[in-house]
Amino acid sequence: MIRAEFMIESQSNSREAAVAALRELEEKLRAEQGVNVLRVEHGDALEQEGLYSCITQLELEFADLRSYLKAAIAYGPSAIYVLSPEKLVLSTKEFLLTLGEVIRVLREFYSRYRVGFELEPEERVRIGIDEYDAEELMKGGALHVKLVAEVSASSEEEAVRLFVGDIGDEAPVMKAKSTFNRESGAYLVAVEAFPLDARALFSIAVRHVPVLVEVLEPEQVTLSIVDLQDMGLDLAGVFFEASQMLALG
DSSP: OEEEEEEEEEEESSHHHHHHHHHHHHHHHHHSTTEEEEEEEEOOOEEETTEEEEEEEEEEEESSHHHHHHHHHHHOOSEEEEEEOSEEEEEHHHHHHHHHHHHHHHHHHHHHHTOOOOOOOOSOOOBOOOHHHHHHHHHTTOOEEEEEEEEOOSSHHHHHHHHHHHHTTTSOEEEEEEEEETTTTEEEEEEEEOOSSHHHHHHHHHHHOOSEEEEEEOSEEEEEHHHHHHHHHHHHHHHHHHHHHHHHO
């Protein structure tokens, strides 16, 4: 079980519409499978520059990580405070199944609305870790993974630089290679890397929606209360920013 508080905001040029939107959202949450609404506090609708803003605070209980992350995606809370557990221990298989579901939703969203993250090229990237460094990373809580992501670039070398340059600080890379995918017109970059923790792997997955994620080690993944909070906020932020871009553009 995961227990958390969601702060959700509604804005409208009508006071009644702002309040009604949050009432409707509450009812939808009550109907969600795997979600239990424990407490609800509706704030007053405040007017500023012709717009009415209303905030609802909900204390929610989620059956598992999947239902928690799906709610963060669907309801876009502006703030999340995870209350429990202090840590969540999952089998690697369970974690990957949840991560795979998140990647699927993100891929559909990015593809449908043609949004995504722009990568900044790096002149030099570091590839290569010796066995001692790999062992030390694992002792510190890192994961040993294989990732394959699709990268738009002008060459195999540039594709590797873009991907490794973006993930290198949070996931030191041991090996990397790239091949051209004629079907998509992009490059498939495969890396063997060591995300510093599960949160780092999740962050990479959100940005790059990899076509393959394999955790080689360890057999269990531990998420702290801060990891859970940041993961939910990452997803809520991605969908909020994308929706703002779509509304403006």
